[in-house]
Amino acid sequence: MRERGTRRILWIALGCLGCLGLAAGSVLWRRYGYWLTYHLTPPPPLPDLPTAAPYTPWPTPTVAEAFDYPLLPADAYAPYVPGVSGPLPVDTRYGFQNPAMGNNSNCFRDAAGDPVPFGQLYHAGVDLFAVDDRGQTIWGAATHVPVHAVADGVVLYTLDAGSDGEIVIVEHLLPDESAIFSVYWHVDYVQVRRGQPVTRGQVIAVVMDKGPNSHLHWEMRTFEDGADLFPAGSAGAPGCNGHVAGVGYTWDDDSTRAHPEVYGYLDPVAFVETHQ
Ligand SMILES: [Zn+2]
Structure with missing residues (x-):
């Protein structure tokens, strides 16, 4: 018992x-x-990355006869437009402000030396996100997609902007002998080096994995470096990325000079549409 x-x-x-x-x-x-x-x-897989093309330092760029979009197919990627791409009050088109993005900023200072709220800055490029066939943003689906050079040209910069990914700038010679520069930011696995010639459509990097926020910041602009665009010593001089002047945003105390067009940035989508 x-x-x-x-x-x-x-x-x-x-x-x-x-x-x-x-x-x-x-x-x-x-x-x-x-x-x-x-x-x-497991993280999203990387695409097959091609071996970089043969390379001669600082060649004369071939004339860029035609331009194309950096993410292909072009209709699978678009900026976020509030009320069109989804419900968020964010606008990632060229030249738009984002009041919803809040007050924190150290990018630019006003004449009194005070930081300008991020929500007042003007977007100098276009942020391309993956979209479905109804134009709705698919968050994170742009992760690791290949980034293509928009035209023949020569790589001017590849710079590591830390947690914001790398920056690639390519110079393109136009038929009238002027130059235009394409800028690709928030990229990773950069396949090209400074001074390397690239051809239109060549894969130069992939979109960095930023989780749901993975996107390509893409600019077309008439100047190489923004160092002389923003007063030396102002927070705008190193750029909003903290590394390269003139990549990311513009601003001015005088609102008639604040839009990126004033500084020599072009609407990237409109530019490609008229130069395809
Ligand atoms: Zn952007």
């Missing part, structure tokens, strides 16, 4: 331990499960 009683107590004790274990496990899972899930999910 006594032995049976002892066994019963043992079983009850074991049962209690099991319950405690289950409870502790569920608390741990609720707390750290996301971490495990996140780290066990």
Whole structure:
């Protein structure tokens, strides 16, 4: 009899331990499960990256006869337009402001030396996100898609802007002997070097993995470096990326001079449409 009683107590004790274990496990899972899930999910795969083309430092650029979009097919990528691409109050088209983006900024300072709120800055390029066939943004689907040179040209810069990804700038010679520059930001796995000639459509990098926010910031502009566009010593001089002057945004105390067009940036989409 006594032995049976002892066994019963043992079983009850074991049962209690099991319950405690289950409870502790569920608390741990609720707390750290996301971490495990996140780290066990593989990142989106990289596309096949081509070997860089043969390279002669600083050749004379060939004349760029035609331009194309950096992400292909072109209709699978578009800027975020509030009320069109989705419900967020954000606009990533060329020349638009984003009041919804908040007040934090160290990019530009006004005449009094105070930081200009980020929501007042003018977007100097276009941010291309993946979209579905109804034009709705598919968050994160642009991750690791190949970035193509928009025309024949020579690579001027490849610069690492840290957590914002790398920046590639390509110079293109136009038939009238003027030059135009294409800028690609938030990219990764850059395939080209400074001084390397590229051809239209050549894969030069991929879109950086920024999670749902993966997108290409793309500019077409008439100047190489924005160092002389923004007063030296102002927060605008190193650019909003903190590295290259003139990549990202524009601003001016005088609102008639604040739009990127004033500084020599062109609407990238309109430019390609008229130079295809
Ligand atoms: Zn942008």
